[in-house]
Structures are given as structure tokens and as C-alpha cells.
Amino acid sequence: MNLALAPLFERGPLHAILAREFRAALINRYFQVFCALALLGGIAALVFSEDGSAVGFFILQIALYFVSLFSLLAGVSSAQGEREEWPLLFTQPVARGAYVIGKFCALSSIFGGVLLLLFLPALFTSSAATLAPLYVQTLLLAAVFIACGLVAGFFAHDRAQALIVGVSAWLFLLFGVDLVALFAARWPVMQNVPDLWVAALMFNPLDAFRIEALFALQQIPAEAANKTPLANWWIEHAGAWFAAIAIFWSGALLKIAGLRLNRWEE
Amino acid sequence: MTASFRAPLIIGAILCLTTTVLTATLQERIDAATPNEIICIGAGTHGSIAINKPLTLIGQPGAEIRGNGAGKVVAIAADDVTVAGLRITGSGLNLSDDDAAVFVTGNRATIEDNTIANSLHGIYLKKVSGARILNNRIEGKTTISPSAEPVEKGIGQSAENCDTTLVANRRGNGIHQWNCEDVLIRGNDISETRDGIYFSFTNNSRVENNVVHHTRYGLHYMYSDGNVFENNIFAENAAGAAIMFSKELIVRGNHFVNNRGLRAYGLIIQSTDRSRFEANELEKNAVGLSFNQCNGNQVIGNRVRNNYIGLKFGSNSDENSFTENIFARNLHPVETGVLEGSGNKWAVNGVGNFWDSASELDLNQDGIGDFAHRELDLFGILRRDFPVIAFLSDSPAAKLLRFANERAVIPGISSIEDPAPLTSRFWKLRAQRIAKAALPSER
Amino acid sequence: MIATESLTKSYGRKLVLRGISLQASPGKITLLVGPNGAGKSTLIKVLAGLIRPDAGRVQLNDFNVVTERVNAQRSLAYLPQSPSFHPRLTCTEVLRFYARLRGVPPDRCGLVIGLTELDDFAQVPTGALSGGTRQRLGLALLLLADAPVLLLDEPGLSLDPGWRKRLQETLHFESQHGKTVLVTTHLVAEWNNVADRCLLCRDGAIECELDPTDLPHDFDEVKSTAATLINYPPHESRPSAAL
Numbered sequence: 001m002n003l004a005l006a007p008l009f010e011r012g013p014l015h016a017i018l019a020r021e022f023r024a025a026l027i028n029r030y031f032q033v034f035c036a037l038a039l040l041g042g043i044a045a046l047v048f049s050e051d052g053s054a055v056g057f058f059i060l061q062i063a064l065y066f067v068s069l070f071s072l073l074a075g076v077s078s079a080q081g082e083r084e085e086w087p088l089l090f091t092q093p094v095a096r097g098a099y100v101i102g103k104f105c106a107l108s109s110i111f112g113g114v115l116l117l118l119f120l121p122a123l124f125t126s127s128a129a130t131l132a133p134l135y136v137q138t139l140l141l142a143a144v145f146i147a148c149g150l151v152a153g154f155f156a157h158d159r160a161q162a163l164i165v166g167v168s169a170w171l172f173l174l175f176g177v178d179l180v181a182l183f184a185a186r187w188p189v190m191q192n193v194p195d196l197w198v199a200a201l202m203f204n205p206l207d208a209f210r211i212e213a214l215f216a217l218q219q220i221p222a223e224a225a226n227k228t229p230l231a232n233w234w235i236e237h238a239g240a241w242f243a244a245i246a247i248f249w250s251g252a253l254l255k256i257a258g259l260r261l262n263r264w265e266e
Numbered sequence: 267m268t269a270s271f272r273a274p275l276i277i278g279a280i281l282c283l284t285t286t287v288l289t290a291t292l293q294e295r296i297d298a299a300t301p302n303e304i305i306c307i308g309a310g311t312h313g314s315i316a317i318n319k320p321l322t323l324i325g326q327p328g329a330e331i332r333g334n335g336a337g338k339v340v341a342i343a344a345d346d347v348t349v350a351g352l353r354i355t356g357s358g359l360n361l362s363d364d365d366a367a368v369f370v371t372g373n374r375a376t377i378e379d380n381t382i383a384n385s386l387h388g389i390y391l392k393k394v395s396g397a398r399i400l401n402n403r404i405e406g407k408t409t410i411s412p413s414a415e416p417v418e419k420g421i422g423q424s425a426e427n428c429d430t431t432l433v434a435n436r437r438g439n440g441i442h443q444w445n446c447e448d449v450l451i452r453g454n455d456i457s458e459t460r461d462g463i464y465f466s467f468t469n470n471s472r473v474e475n476n477v478v479h480h481t482r483y484g485l486h487y488m489y490s491d492g493n494v495f496e497n498n499i500f501a502e503n504a505a506g507a508a509i510m511f512s513k514e515l516i517v518r519g520n521h522f523v524n525n526r527g528l529r530a531y532g533l534i535i536q537s538t539d540r541s542r543f544e545a546n547e548l549e550k551n552a553v554g555l556s557f558n559q560c561n562g563n564q565v566i567g568n569r570v571r572n573n574y575i576g577l578k579f580g581s582n583s584d585e586n587s588f589t590e591n592i593f594a595r596n597l598h599p600v601e602t603g604v605l606e607g608s609g610n611k612w613a614v615n616g617v618g619n620f621w622d623s624a625s626e627l628d629l630n631q632d633g634i635g636d637f638a639h640r641e642l643d644l645f646g647i648l649r650r651d652f653p654v655i656a657f658l659s660d661s662p663a664a665k666l667l668r669f670a671n672e673r674a675v676i677p678g679i680s681s682i683e684d685p686a687p688l689t690s691r692f693w694k695l696r697a698q699r700i701a702k703a704a705l706p707s708e709r
Numbered sequence: 710m711i712a713t714e715s716l717t718k719s720y721g722r723k724l725v726l727r728g729i730s731l732q733a734s735p736g737k738i739t740l741l742v743g744p745n746g747a748g749k750s751t752l753i754k755v756l757a758g759l760i761r762p763d764a765g766r767v768q769l770n771d772f773n774v775v776t777e778r779v780n781a782q783r784s785l786a787y788l789p790q791s792p793s794f795h796p797r798l799t800c801t802e803v804l805r806f807y808a809r810l811r812g813v814p815p816d817r818c819g820l821v822i823g824l825t826e827l828d829d830f831a832q833v834p835t836g837a838l839s840g841g842t843r844q845r846l847g848l849a850l851l852l853l854a855d856a857p858v859l860l861l862d863e864p865g866l867s868l869d870p871g872w873r874k875r876l877q878e879t880l881h882f883e884s885q886h887g888k889t890v891l892v893t894t895h896l897v898a899e900w901n902n903v904a905d906r907c908l909l910c911r912d913g914a915i916e917c918e919l920d921p922t923d924l925p926h927d928f929d930e931v932k933s934t935a936a937t938l939i940n941y942p943p944h945e946s947r948p949s950a951a952l
Binding site for chain 3: 015017081085090091095
């Protein structure tokens with residue numbers, strides 16, 4: 001392992017942070033509520049959908065609106081949860097980035113479990129092979145927003161500020177980017193460079209997730225959009241692209257969070 | 267003649283007849299038959315036939331009429347011919363010669379319980395009336411033999427020599443009708459043809475309980491009036507069903523499902539007037555229901571669900587009325603282009619349609635929403651000018667704008683307005699009302 | 710061993726540390742006293758690696774706190790003024806977490822719980838603890854790692870007199886066992902006869918060294934009782950002071 005990264009992955013501290021996050025999540029009412037909601041969402045998807053593809057579509061909506069928000073809130077909550085404890089934590093002989101990595105890994109694992117509650121009921125109507133890609137993608141989406149929440153939580157001075165920043169970022173990614181894109185699409189200059197417009201959407205993790213899931217569920221006929229080379233490429237590689245962009249955003253956000261913690265002064 | 271003399275004669279006649287039956291070709295038997303005779307065709311393969319007199323041909327299990335890959339396999343030129351229980355294969359592949367497995371030019375033909383395969387057109391009805399096409403299974407020809415004679419002009423083959431796929435638009439149709447009258451098409455299963463059922467200048471016919479799948483157009487229909495389509499299934503076709511340049515049709519209880527692809531419609535209706543489209547299921551299509559230059563149609567109680575575009579409303583369509591239809595879980599409920607569909611009625615007698623994004627507020631509990639519902643066509647002409655806009659389908663921003671448009675009209679974006687949208691309880695409440703109304707009469 | 714050299718730190722235009730140089734030796738308790746706003750807490754946070762100095766050098770046991778923070782912090786235990794912990798975790802869970810974090814054997818958690826008499830609170834969430842009990846948990850954490858350098862920022866503010874005494878005894882014990890102990894406080898009189906050295910910090914600089922056996926009741930007295938002052942830093946040992 002790269003020597004510069006080695007302190008981030010020291011086993012003892014990382015285990016300690018992971019164990020603590022798991023323990024904190026277990027007794028966290030927020031997570032308990034989210035578990036219940038995930039299960040209810042999974043059952044609702046089953047009850048209100050007529051067939052397997054409808055279940056996938058229902059879960060897609062839950063993932064897009066709720067999983068992204070809840071994972072962001074989990075990140076904010078975790079980062080801010082011990083804000084007061086930082087003077088103690090950061091005098092321990094542990095690279096501060098390890099807290100970022102540890103929290104991210106722990107929360108991602110926890111979401112991996114919680115999302116099972118969302119997906120398990122759907123197994124009554126859909127095969128595991130059908131649902132598995134959507135599960136992995138939803139988890140990747142959650143990971144991006146956990147990282148986003150951690151950044152907001154680590155940067156903000158208090159929980160309220162962190163929530164305002166985090167939710168604003170979520171709203172921007174969820175609605176803002178697409179609204180801007182929608183209005184930009186009416187602009188003749190933009191209409192001359194459709195690939196630029198497509199690229200902007202591709203870099204938004206929520207758009208990349210939505211497009212991958214919609215095309216995978218055959219909700220959009222591929223021919224409806226594949227009018228440019230980039231659009232064609234995106235449709236053909238939507239799954240791989242989303243995985244790549246999710247990993248990229250998670251990594252970049254974790255790096256920013258790590259830099260923030262390293263520069264933090266009491 | 268004594269009885270002792272007569273007996274050998276009868277036996278001889280029977281032997282002679284049997285020998286004739288066993289040795290004559292099917293065409294010879296047909297030629298030799300008297301009008302209205304019933305000819306039973308035993309198991310085995312027979313060559314192409316032409317029928318010029320009223321006859322009934324009934325195939326025994328295993329009976330096949332196999333053409334030599336040229337022309338028509340069964341050509342019916344006489345009235346009142348019945349062909350049943352046969353496997354019919356091997357027609358020519360020349361579209362311009364109207365090659366077909368069964369080619370009918372006589373009136374009142376009955377084509378029943380046959381299996382038709384490996385041919386260009388399945389059943390071709392040309393300028394006939396009173397034909398009955400019942401319970402046939404028609405499988406289109408999807409490949410041509412790589413070792414065949416020089417391929418006829420007009421058959422598409424890809425540049426690769428080893429690729430023998432017959433492209434869809436060079437195949438024939440399942441049931442092809444031209445200039446016909448009073449045809450009954452019932453219970454047929456048609457697949458892998460160019461168009462499933464093709465109507466051209468064919469009037470006053472019924473098409474019932476057929477299943478058409480894996481074709482180009484399930485139904486390709488032009489210049490044909492006064493026909494009834496009931497309880498058919500058009501599924502998994504490249505382009506669904508198209509009804510064009512016709513009037514006074516009844517299209518009821520059909521399923522148009524899973525027709526995907528950019529130009530795949532559940533049902534496209536073009537330049538069709540004064541028709542009734544009722545209780546059809548249009549589900550999982552690229553476009554559920556499309557209207558273009560249609561006037562005075564009634565669209566009642568159809569379920570338009572899970573389509574990419576639910577209802578596409580093209581230009582110059584006026585005086586169509588929509589009531590009791592369900593529009594649910596379509597990524598784009600309506601596409602109106604630059605139009606607003608304002609010349610059409612979105613409610614009849616105070617009963618509109620169900621829109622899954624409409625408000626469910628219904629204070630007087632009559633199953634009809636208290637506020638008019640506006641359905642926005644957010645992308646409009648951008649679909650044409652900027653096709654990648656499709657990437658914003660089902661985006662939260664689009665939903666947000668639709669939601670906002672419910673509360674206040676967004677200027678510059680076309681939408682339709684249903685003055686009396688139905689709530690999800692409408693049907694239940696109506697059933698209760700009907701039951702209540704029926705009670706006194708029962709007493 | 711703690712050694713700093715010409716430490717400066719400013720927040721905007723306000724200079725908080727003005728070139729502080731000091732040394733604190735193992736086996737001794739060093740008091741850093743001064744009025745509020747003198748820069749004591751900033752200095753101790755620089756030593757703990759919580760604040761990065763603008764200039765100067767700071768070493769803990771041969772490791773540069775700025776450039777080798779993690780290594781320097783291995784020999785450090787720090788008790789902040791108001792220690793705060795995850796409110797929903799119990800005392801035992803908090804101690805176990807820090808033990809795992811530092812690679813300390815888990816049985817030391819029981820030991821420090823006993824030393825700080827937290828046995829009755831071991832399974833109580835820290836959010837439910839009183840300020841004094843939380844300070845005792847902080848003290849337990851300070852002792853947990855058995856670190857050679859102990860930094861305490863205004864300790865004992867929430868402790869009752871008995872526990873303040875216990876704290877001082879504990880620090881004395883630790884210093885006797887070779888540890889370097891640095892304590893900041895503005896309650897100077899309470900530490901009379903406890904520390905081995907006492908430095909007066911004012912306006913971001915070490916102004917002088919006081920007699921640890923005769924500490925003033927407040928810092929205004931310091932000027933009027935100049936006879937008790939020992940000039941600091943000693944002229945002969947500028948810029949750093951050997952304590």
C-alpha cells in the first residue's frame with residue numbers, strides 16, 4: 001500500500017472506528033426509523049406494483065428520493081455526532097483521514113444491510129438476478145451521498161448548518177441540475193452541442209443512477225435518446241458509467257472530507 | 267342385374283376409386299371433384315394447389331401442402347371454398363407478385379385451423395367478401411436458405427453472405443386484405459411476419475380474439491371503414507398497431523402491450539374519424555396511444571399504463587372526447603407538441619379521466635376531483651429539436667414542474683386540462699351508486 | 710519532553726502566541742498560569758496537535774507535532790477543558806473505543822474506571838453524566854494510554870474539591886513515574902505546592918516564572934509581589950527555558 005495512505009488503513013484504529021459507528025448506528029433512532037421505512041418501502045413496492053418490472057421502478061423512485069436523502073442525513077449525522085469530541089479524537093495518534101474512511105465504510109456497510117430490507121420483499125415477484133444490479137447501484141448511490149453528508153458534516157460548524165448545506169446540495173443534484181439542463185436545452189447554442197449537455201448530466205450521480213435504472217428497466221426506449229455519440233455511449237454503458245461516477249464522487253468527496261479534517265483547528 | 271353380378275362391380279368400383287385416391291395428386295383430385303365435394307387430405311406432403319370450384323378441403327393430422335418456393339401454395343379462385351386442418355408452407359417470396367401460402371380471390375372462403383409457415387404472406391384476401399379466417403396459426407418466414415437458388419429480387423439480405431435473416435420489411439403479412447368486405451378474422455395466432463393483420467380498403471369486418479406478436483406492425487390498417495376489433499392481443503411487436511385513414515370503427519377490449527422501440531406505438535391512430543376506442547389496455551409501449559389528425563372519436567375507459575409516453579396528441583385533432591380513461595405510471599403522460607388539444611373534450615358529462623399525478627381532493631366524495639387537472643408536456647418540440655432531452659424523462663425536476671403546473675399554469679409550455687379528473691375511488695363509488703340504485707327494483 | 714521554539718499564532722490581526730519558547734521535562738509537573746485570554750489554551754492545543762502554529766517549532770519526545778503529528782501524538786494524552794463524548798455511548802464503550810484506537814489492552818479500561826471511581830457509571834450513557842463525572846471520565850481517558858506526556862487544559866473546573874485534590878495527587882503520581890505533565894489553569898492558588906514549575910503566560914508570551922510553592926491568588930498580585938518573581942525566561946538561557 002502507498003505509504004502516504006498507510007496510516008488511513010491501520011487496522012486497529014479502523015476497527016475501532018468501524019465498531020463504534022456500528023454500535024452508534026444500532027442505538028441511533030434515526031437508523032431504526034430508516035430500517036422501518038426501508039422495510040415499509042419494500043413492502044409497498046411489492047403491494048403497489050403489478051409485476052417485477054413495476055417493483056423495480058417503484059424501488060428506483062424510493063432510491064432516488066429517499067435513499068439518497070437518508071444516506072446524506074446519515075453522513076451528516078455521523079460527522080456532526082461527535083463534533084464536540086473532536087478535541088479528544090484528534091489528539092489520538094490516528095490519521096484524521098482514518099475517521100473519514102472508517103465512517104464511510106461503516107455507514108456504507110450499514111446501508112448495505114438496511115437496503116436489504118428494501119429489496120427483500122421484492123424477491124416475491126422478481127428474481128434475485130434482476131434485483132441484484134439495482135441493489136448494487138442503490139448502494140453505490142447511498143455511498144455517494146454518505147460521502148456528501150460527511151463532507152457537509154465535517155465542514156459545518158454545527159448540525160443545523162450541516163443539514164442546510166447537505167440538503168441544499170441534495171436538492172441541487174436532485175432538482176437543480178435537471179432544471180438548469182431543462183432550461184439550457186431550449187437555448188439554441190446548447191442545442192448545437194448536445195454532447196456537452198449530456199456530459200453535464202452524466203456527471204450528476206443522481207442522473208447517472210436514474211438513467212441507468214430507467215434504461216435497465218426498459219422504461220425509456222433506447223432509440224429515444226441515442227442521437228449523439230456520447231448519448232449512445234452512455235446508454236450502452238450506463239451501468240458501468242454509474243459505477244465509475246459513483247466511485248469517483250465518493251472518492252473525491254472523501255478526499256475533500258479528509259483534507260478538511262486535516263486542516264481543522266479548534 | 268342380379269345381386270351376384272352387382273357385388274363384384276361395387277367392389278371393383280371401390281377398388282378403382284381407392285386406387286385413384288391413392289395415386290392421383292391432390293390437384294388432380296381437386297380437378298376431378300364435383301362442386302361442393304369434401305376432400306379429405308391424408309397425412310403426407312402435397313404440392314401447390316389451385317381451387318377453382320366450391321370445395322371443402324380437410325387435412326388429416328400430418329397433412330401438408332408444400333409449395334416449391336415460388337408463387338402461391340393454395341390459390342382459391344372460387345367462391346365457397348373451405349380449407350381446414352392443413353399445414354401450408356413454401357410460398358414464393360416475391361412481394362410484387364403477391365406470393366402467399368393461401369391466396370384467396372373467391373368469396374365466402376373459410377380458412378380454418380391451418381398452420382401456415384415458411385411463406386411470404388400467410389393468407390392473402392384479394393377483393394373478396396364474406397371470408398372467414400378462423401383459428402389459424404401463421405408463422406412468418408424469418409430466414410432464407412443459404413443454399414437456395416439465386417435470391418429473388420426484392421428479398422433483403424445483409425451484405426454478409428452467411429447472414430440469411432430475412433429483414434422484417436421484406437417479409438409478408440400474416441393476414442393481408444385488400445378491397446374486401448365483411449371478413450371475419452377470429453382466434454388466429456400470428457407471429458414473425460412483417461405486419462400481423464393488414465387491412466387496406468376492407469370494410470365492415472370483424473377482428474376478434476386474435477393474438478399478434480413479434481411482427482413489425484401488429485395491425486396495419488388503412489382506408490377501411492366500419493370494422494370492429496375486439497379482444498385481440500397485439501404484443502411484443504416492433505411498432506404495435508396502426509389505424510390510418512379510416513372511419514367509424516369500434517376498437518374494444520384489445521390489449522396493445524410491450525411494443526417497444528422508438529416508433530413503437532401501442533396504438534397509433536392517424537386521420538381516423540368518428541370511431542370508438544373503448545376498454546383497451548395499452549401498456550408498456552414506447553407510446554401508448556397516439557392521435558394524429560383524428561376528429562370526432564370517442565376514447566372511453568382505456569387503460570394507458572406504464573408507457574414511455576402515455577398519450578401522444580398530434581396536430582389537427584379536434585372534437586375527440588376522452589372519458590374514464592386511466593393514465594397511470596407513464597413516464598410522460600401526454601405529448602402534445604406545440605398544441606394544447608383544446609379542441610377536444612377531456613371530460614364527458616362531467617366525467618374526466620384518471621391521472622395518477624392528479625390531486626385526489628374530493629370533498630363531495632363523488633369520485634371526481636375538486637380541481638381541474640393540467641397535464642404538462644414539458645419537452646414539447648424539444649423531442650424533435652433536441653432528442654437527448656429524453657434523458658430528463660422521469661427526472662425529479664420534470665415532476666416538480668408538473669406539480670407546479672397543477673397549481674399555476676407555467677407559461678410557454680403546452681398542456682391539456684381535464685376539468686373533471688377522476689380519483690382512484692371513482693369506480694368503486696360508481697359501483698356503489700349503481701348497486702344502491704338497483705336495490706329498490708329488487709324489492 | 711516538551712519543547713517549543715518561537716511559537717507564534719495569530720487569528721486574523723490578533724496575535725495570540727508571540728514567539729513562545731519553553732521546555733517541560735519528564736518527571737515534573739509544569740503549570741502554565743495566566744488570566745483568561747492569555748494564550749494558555751492556544752499553546753496547549755498547539756502542543757496537542759489541535760492547532761497549527763504560524764511559525765516556530767514544537768516537539769513532543771523528538772517528534773515534530775506539525776510535521777509528524779501522528780507519531781508525536783503517540784506519546785501524548787490530552788484532557789480538554791470540557792471533555793465531550795458520544796452522548797449515547799456508555800463510559801465503558803467510550804473507554805473501549807479509545808483503547809482500541811490507541812492499541813491499549815482492553816483490561817486497562819477496567820483499571821482506569823476503578824482509579825476514577827466510575828464503576829457505578831460504567832454502563833451509563835455519557836450524555837446522562839454530570840459535568841464532574843464527565844471530567845472524571847476525561848481523567849480516565851488521560852490515564853488510559855499510559856502516555857509519557859500529559860497535557861491538561863484547565864482541569865478540574867467541574868470537579869468538587871475532593872476530586873480536584875485527587876486529580877493533583879494523580880498527576881503528582883504520574884510525574885513521579887517519569888511523565889511530563891503540563892497543566893494550564895487560571896485558578897492558580899489551587900495549585901500551590903503541587904507543581905514543580907510554574908510559568909506565567911500573559912498576552913501570548915511567557916512573562917515570567919513563578920515560585921510554585923508560593924503562588925499568588927490572582928494575577929494582579931504578581932506585579933505587586935515582584936519579589937516572588939523569577940525572571941522568565943532566564944537571561945542566560947534565552948530563548949528557551951530549561952525547567
